Amino acid sequence: MTSADPQSLKRRYDEVSPKYDQGAPDAMAIKLFWLTYEHLTWKPVEALLPKDGTAWRVLDAGGGGGKFGTRFAEAGHHVTVLDISPGMLDGARAQFAAKGLLDRVTFVEGNVAALELPDAAFDLVFCEGDPVSYCLDAYPRAVKELVRVAKPGAPVVLGVDNRYEAFSGYLKLGKPQEAFRTLHDGRTTCPYGLPVHAFTVRELERAVAEAGAELLEIFGKPVMFFDMLKAMAAAQGGTAEKPWDAWAAREEILALQEKLAHEGFAVLGQHFQVMARRKA
Template structure:
């Protein structure tokens, strides 16, 4: 998940941290959790293929147990997973070993605040630019302290990219909060959520920023990157009351539908997650 994951979000070994980590793991294994990773994997593989042949150098900042990174390692890319939690990094290494790609997955115990130093260590001598072809930061920014910190984070992430490199950002979509509240709790709750600055993480219930993708796009532009792709991830799945009972065949059908919907502009604004792709100038 992130350098501010539930597992890393509280005091080491605290009961609250363990509860949040367990809730996140349960969400990951749910049909909608699995679909989030599957749909995004399709989008990322397509975009990475446009950058050039494998291996590309990929940084997954706040990559948690490496579920996004692993898909790119399986496609032949060299991936560095950065997270502050040793436990989830251990899970990332175990998953890479089980998938036969341990030689392509490196883990680094660090926080987003450490990225500036890491970027300095990985710069090309010519041009002073970061060395990664692709930088991922998924399900992280909503856990940060506020809009200015998010802008600073985006600038730091962009500095880790080579010119022409690809930045992939994803977070829960505020518009989806309103739809979910109206369907599950009624119109009154939807009004409460509509303009709130903070909301609940859909996986853990933890308080998070409600990040308008337009605000993040502005930060992306200020960081010297140009948005080259916008998508919505999980348009219908998380609104289905019985999705938790879906068998694998239904999940496969939903995956095909969700991938197609993620490519269509009219569904992007109400999907559970917004996804931005930007290229460093």
Template sequence: MSDPLRPRASLRTAVVWEVLKDALDRRVKATGRDTGGVLEVLDTGGGSGKFAVPVARLGHRVTVVDPSPNALFALERRAAEAGVADRVRGVQGDTHGLFDVVERGAYDAVLCHGVLEYVDDPAEGVRSVVEALRPSGTLSLLAAGQGGAVLARALAGHFAEAKQVLTDPTGHWGAGDPVPRRFTADQLSALVTGAGLEVGAVHGVRVFADLVPGVLLDAEPGAMDALLQLEAVAAELPAFHSVATQLHVLAERG
């Protein structure tokens, strides 16, 4: 897989990047507008630009909304280093007040990655980002998976915490859990359809990557590429959605 991100980091992002890149390519072909192949993309909670900058390198214009000034500063630096500063704009804000900083219905694609875990009302959060889409826009939604956390806590020997994740409606394992909320594939799909979009595909992300010791990847020639290929195949299979660290939903209007 060709990934503009660092090799080790690509284990965590490669599946989403390939799906997103293909979706943007399809959106370019489907727009029918004389835009020169340039899309308007909104990245909510986009932080330092690990997806925004690669999207801009494809030639698209990207607006990143994030509450952290430090993250936006890092975004500006990363965009400049990649030579796409003119195509990346960072604004401070969050999904709750999204339309205080961006326009409704102005974007061909919206990325909502790692956001729903932290909002008080996930359904409202999804409705908000959907309202930013143009009538035929595409949503890329990425959130923490409940089943992956159950597996990770159990393999670490924290069996009570694993049970807590499994039985807690929010998928939270306790006071020390840094992630307030996790989802199943069905829950994420329901949020998307409830906001008026059609689910195009669901992918399991980081099915194996978080469980494989780094020493194995360093010791075995070709192990990184082999694991990337394994992740790509497993991501497509619903059986692995229940043990993925993250879940990715790609959806469209109509």
């Protein structure tokens, strides 16, 4: 098995860490896209958390700048933020400090494919974004590691790249040869130019089963987003003098995306979200 070179990952994320997750894009469609992405990511995870005030131990693997880790801490849970990049961990530390949450977090430098963490240590394992995709052909080992550190019966939530989206993206860019290669082997690149593995649904199903977890759902996020916005704008009948206000309609957009994400459109999502549980 091969995986992305850990030193390359570390260097690239150390480079981008000072500006990671800072500043919203000017384009309204992009701003709405990321609002929707975070909503679709967090809502099903939030529904898993205990409502009786019990504090869980949560692993935020590849936790980046602490965007989701701080949400767990704000809900009263203790978070271990693990990342391969010291620079990203510094960014997460600053986010937790700014919110007065440093007493609810532990920071660990590490690799998701070789976790130096004890078995069955966490009530919930969360690995969002590209950490598993960066493992390339070694992704089954990463999934096994993430399941290993979850308690029996505990949720394991993974975010990964979608092969169909990568394929269609290359076609839209006028790169049919790259599209054909990605269709066969799943190899593409992240926004920072590093190699990632883009998954099929069947690959994810196999990896989860082989890791000893029960698959609950695989859904897409966001789904057909920019095409959906165009269709909504046309349906709302905006004019040149009074264009449709997409931001004012954001709750309607979120509700429609939430519906689409869980109604069989997974392969049309920009990312996949995998909801699973370690078998008891």
